[in-house]
Amino acid sequence: TNSGVQWCDLGSLQPLSPGPGDRGCSEPRSHHCTPELADEFIRANATNKLTVIAEQIQHLQEQARKVLEDAHRDANLHHVACNIVKKPGNIYYLYKRESGQQYFSIISPKEWGTSCPHDFLGAYKLQHDLSWIPYEDIEKQDAKISMMDTLLSQSVALPPCTEPNFQGLTH
Numbered sequence: 001t002n003s004g005v006q007w008c009d010l011g012s013l014q015p016l017s018p019g020p021g022d023r024g025c026s027e028p029r030s031h032h033c034t035p036e037l038a039d040e041f042i043r044a045n046a047t048n049k050l051t052v053i054a055e056q057i058q059h060l061q062e063q064a065r066k067v068l069e070d071a072h073r074d075a076n077l078h079h080v081a082c083n084i085v086k087k088p089g090n091i092y093y094l095y096k097r098e099s100g101q102q103y104f105s106i107i108s109p110k111e112w113g114t115s116c117p118h119d120f121l122g123a124y125k126l127q128h129d130l131s132w133i134p135y136e137d138i139e140k141q142d143a144k145i146s147m148m149d150t151l152l153s154q155s156v157a158l159p160p161c162t163e164p165n166f167q168g169l170t171h
Helices: 035-078 109-115 135-153
Strands: 091-096 102-105 119-126 132-134
Touching: 035 132, 119 135, 132 135
Parallel strands: none
Antiparallel strands: 091 102, 091 119, 119 132
């Protein structure tokens, strides 16, 4: 039912060309559409918005999956055998013995040279939040941290205020 509401397709509204004796009035031509046509436009609009939301959800799901994978990797690395005290900021080299046992060392494969006793699995930097960064990602991560440090160290443009201002709080 119409219930007194008139639907119109705003995309089809066009100004009238001034005609003879017309004062240049540019009232839109009256194009009425059916409720069904309006429903199609509303559905298309909602579909477009929902598509954007679905893409955002997929992106968030991928980020969540990455967070969980990193947490799993970090937990596993914290349980690897290590005969030294691990300190944030240092790089540790992961090796695997013939028995299958993994362990951390501070000696790189390059330092071992040809006499490396076990299979080298990878290198990781222990971050200050106790997460691990794969060696190949250290530069990128350090650049991100440096950028955040720069942003955080910039003074905020606030007006100088040396005394508390209680104006308007007292009678």
